[in-house]
Amino acid sequence: xxxxxxxxxxxxxxxxxxxxxxxxxxxxxxxxxxxxxxxxxxxxxxxxxxxxxxxxxxxxxxxxxxxxxxxxxxxxxxxxxxxxxxxxxxxxxxxxxxxxxxxxxxxxxxxxxxxxxxxxxxxxxxxxxxxxxxxxxxxxxxxxxxxxxxxxxxxxxxxxxxxxxxxxxxxxxxxxxxxxxxxxxxxxxxxxxxxxxxxxxxxxxxxxxxxxxxxxxxxxxxxxxxxxxxxxxxxxxxxxxxxxxxxxxxxxxxxxxxxxxxxxxxxxxxxxxxxxxxxxxxxxxxxxxxxxxxxxxxxxxxxxxxxxxxxxxxxxxxxxxxxxxxxxxxxxxxxxxxxxxxxxxxxxxxxxxxxxxxxxxxxxxxxxxxxxxxxxxxxxx
Amino acid sequence: xxxxxxxxxxxxxxxxxxxxxxxxxxxxxxxxxxxxxxxxxxxxxxxxxxxxxxxxxxxxxxxxxxxxxxxxxxxxxxxxxxxxxxxxxxxxxxxxxxxxxxxxxxxxxxxxxxxxxxxxxxxxxxxxxxxxxxxxxxxxxxxxxxxxxxxxxxxxxxxxxxxxxxxxxxxxxxxxxxxxxxxxxxxxxxxxxxxxxxxxxxxxxxxxxxxxxxxxxxxxxxxxxxxxxxxxxxxxxxxxxxxxxxxxxxxxxxxxxxxxxxxxxxxxxxxxxxxxxxxxxxxxxxxxxxxxxxxxxxxxxxxxxxxxxxxxxxxxxxxxxxxxxxxxxxxxxxxxxxxxxxxxxxxxxxxxxxxxxxxxxxxxxxxxxxxxxxxxxxxxxxxxxxxxxxxxxxxxxxxxxxxxxxxxxxxxxxxxxxxxxxxxxxxxxxxxxxxxxxxxx
Numbered sequence: 001x002x003x004x005x006x007x008x009x010x011x012x013x014x015x016x017x018x019x020x021x022x023x024x025x026x027x028x029x030x031x032x033x034x035x036x037x038x039x040x041x042x043x044x045x046x047x048x049x050x051x052x053x054x055x056x057x058x059x060x061x062x063x064x065x066x067x068x069x070x071x072x073x074x075x076x077x078x079x080x081x082x083x084x085x086x087x088x089x090x091x092x093x094x095x096x097x098x099x100x101x102x103x104x105x106x107x108x109x110x111x112x113x114x115x116x117x118x119x120x121x122x123x124x125x126x127x128x129x130x131x132x133x134x135x136x137x138x139x140x141x142x143x144x145x146x147x148x149x150x151x152x153x154x155x156x157x158x159x160x161x162x163x164x165x166x167x168x169x170x171x172x173x174x175x176x177x178x179x180x181x182x183x184x185x186x187x188x189x190x191x192x193x194x195x196x197x198x199x200x201x202x203x204x205x206x207x208x209x210x211x212x213x214x215x216x217x218x219x220x221x222x223x224x225x226x227x228x229x230x231x232x233x234x235x236x237x238x239x240x241x242x243x244x245x246x247x248x249x250x251x252x253x254x255x256x257x258x259x260x261x262x263x264x265x266x267x268x269x270x271x272x273x274x275x276x277x278x279x280x281x282x283x284x285x286x287x288x289x290x291x292x293x294x295x296x297x298x299x300x301x302x303x304x305x306x307x308x309x310x311x312x313x314x315x316x317x318x319x320x321x322x323x324x325x326x327x328x329x330x331x332x333x334x335x336x337x338x339x340x341x342x343x344x345x346x347x348x349x350x351x352x353x354x355x356x357x358x359x360x361x362x363x364x365x366x367x368x369x370x371x372x373x374x375x376x377x378x379x380x381x
Numbered sequence: 382x383x384x385x386x387x388x389x390x391x392x393x394x395x396x397x398x399x400x401x402x403x404x405x406x407x408x409x410x411x412x413x414x415x416x417x418x419x420x421x422x423x424x425x426x427x428x429x430x431x432x433x434x435x436x437x438x439x440x441x442x443x444x445x446x447x448x449x450x451x452x453x454x455x456x457x458x459x460x461x462x463x464x465x466x467x468x469x470x471x472x473x474x475x476x477x478x479x480x481x482x483x484x485x486x487x488x489x490x491x492x493x494x495x496x497x498x499x500x501x502x503x504x505x506x507x508x509x510x511x512x513x514x515x516x517x518x519x520x521x522x523x524x525x526x527x528x529x530x531x532x533x534x535x536x537x538x539x540x541x542x543x544x545x546x547x548x549x550x551x552x553x554x555x556x557x558x559x560x561x562x563x564x565x566x567x568x569x570x571x572x573x574x575x576x577x578x579x580x581x582x583x584x585x586x587x588x589x590x591x592x593x594x595x596x597x598x599x600x601x602x603x604x605x606x607x608x609x610x611x612x613x614x615x616x617x618x619x620x621x622x623x624x625x626x627x628x629x630x631x632x633x634x635x636x637x638x639x640x641x642x643x644x645x646x647x648x649x650x651x652x653x654x655x656x657x658x659x660x661x662x663x664x665x666x667x668x669x670x671x672x673x674x675x676x677x678x679x680x681x682x683x684x685x686x687x688x689x690x691x692x693x694x695x696x697x698x699x700x701x702x703x704x705x706x707x708x709x710x711x712x713x714x715x716x717x718x719x720x721x722x723x724x725x726x727x728x729x730x731x732x733x734x735x736x737x738x739x740x741x742x743x744x745x746x747x748x749x750x751x752x753x754x755x756x757x758x759x760x761x762x763x764x765x766x767x768x769x770x771x772x773x774x775x776x777x778x779x780x781x782x783x784x785x786x787x788x789x790x791x792x793x794x795x796x797x798x799x800x801x802x803x804x805x806x807x808x809x810x811x812x813x814x815x816x817x818x819x820x821x822x
Contacts, residue, residue, distance in 0.1 A: 285730035
């Protein structure tokens, strides 16, 4: 078997010069230290994205994006299509886990200061990818055309309508009219399966190319020791051992080849994630609910998906009027400004203690705020 | 030409000037106003702006009597009518003798026998009522005169109910208002004030348990749950034309709401003999005021069955009753079984919406069969029940299939997890082997 694989590789190498293509992978290394586990989050998010793509394509075989047929087609997938329940369950659960992983990845990058020079653009492209993931979540949530999704989309697009100057135009653009109708469903379907994937592929390519080009960041505290130790291990192993014993340098500050060592570990994590997805899809199937009815009253206590809940809850808590301006509008402006600052965060990191402490503080505050508001959103009526 | 209740009210509506107050009255009124100032401030906050009404002002702010207190929230006052609309007099006059001058139509407290005619001056005048509430009927007096109350009043019995006994005197609210004494939820109390009074009813030889019985009935329970379509006293007896429905009309009265039951009863073998025997149709089994929730135990050959009251063991009616009971309870049990298995599947996260539609269809058949018992024809009911049983069986099979699918998924999951665990273990061993051969630098 191995011989056959080697012969196939040689055959392709003779024609495509694979050695050149695989060289960066062979030379790519991953730092090994106490915080190395956080490196798996990016790959995990990527894996869950692949699950999304595969299951999404399979769902497309049966899904019909019209107001009259969408709900019934999802119901058909859940009940009549062999393993349809599994595909939809995997799609829904992996979407949520992907966004969770993306958030965790972003905060790990922030707290390990991996965004610092020269990786500012990697951070920016990562932020764009997170926003795109949220866009996938928002557009995909409507597609089953059930009651909750219908009213959540109505509320969500109403909020978009509050944006000054372009708000109303943007709302009409998203809805395909003044109200959430079948036109909105068709439009969201287009965003979900064509527009967003195309933009995502572009930014994902940029993000991965930047990582490949710049290598994986080492936390600043470990960086000098890593370099010295790597040099000594190569040229004077005895001195390296002495450094570990006498200077208290972490012995784990090493580097492992990306391929196969890190890749195999990542593969293990992916398999575990796949198992978890299977458990969730089989034991906690994603509910379909009741078909959307534009004339029915909105169900009580309507809430968006968990990843939007902290923003939604904040907007609910803001008073109707904040001085001369509308409370909701103030909230939207504040979130927009915070979003822009967040994307530009690396450009404020000046290698000075005060700026770094400020960014770390902002990160801790943002994380605590998101967690607390999400929890409050679930507890509050 | 619109007939108005009094000259003074007409003057107010037509914008006529009030009479010029005399100096003495001004002084007296100033003193009264000063004395009543705190109450006046309070009253200004809770009273609507209304045309000048010296009767109300005096009674409310100086006397603080019950009449003015009630009239504060009266529907007539809210529509701009004054005390003088019923009592006559001049509400624009500041001087009490002038305001209450019989020459100005003042009648004081109307006599009970006068009240229906007094109210009817406006309420029977379609042209006048159009200016206030065009949808309100204007035949209340005509109906009242056909009622037992109205007929007795005509005969000189002034203890019977007149308009104010039911609608209250000064605090009259629209009938749709929950605060109204004639709102469906308040009717048992309003009617019961007289009809539950044993002393009052003694001379009429009328029983007094109707209100208490009605409160224990399924009709009142439904009403209390907020379903205002459920019948109150007036629904069956009429309101202004209140009279007990005679034996002949009971079926029609119940049939106003229970349309199918009435039609099916007309087709039943009970209809002709019961009519001949003078049985009060629906009441024979269900009673009148204390109508209890129905159930399958009320038909059949059991202790609580209505049927055993007339039918003896071995009679065709007894046999039919037994068959009907068996059919109904059989379908009910089948529905419980299918409902339970579908619930279980749904709780486990299975999609059983299609099966629930079938289950709902079976439930409809049971409802239909329960209505059809009014035909007391076992064959017809068994046919409906049979259709329901087929649907219930389909729903049960769908539930079983969903649970089987669930078990299959769990087994599949377990197998997948074993395979994944083996792959993860294999990868871990591979990494160990790789790193044993070439340690990480």
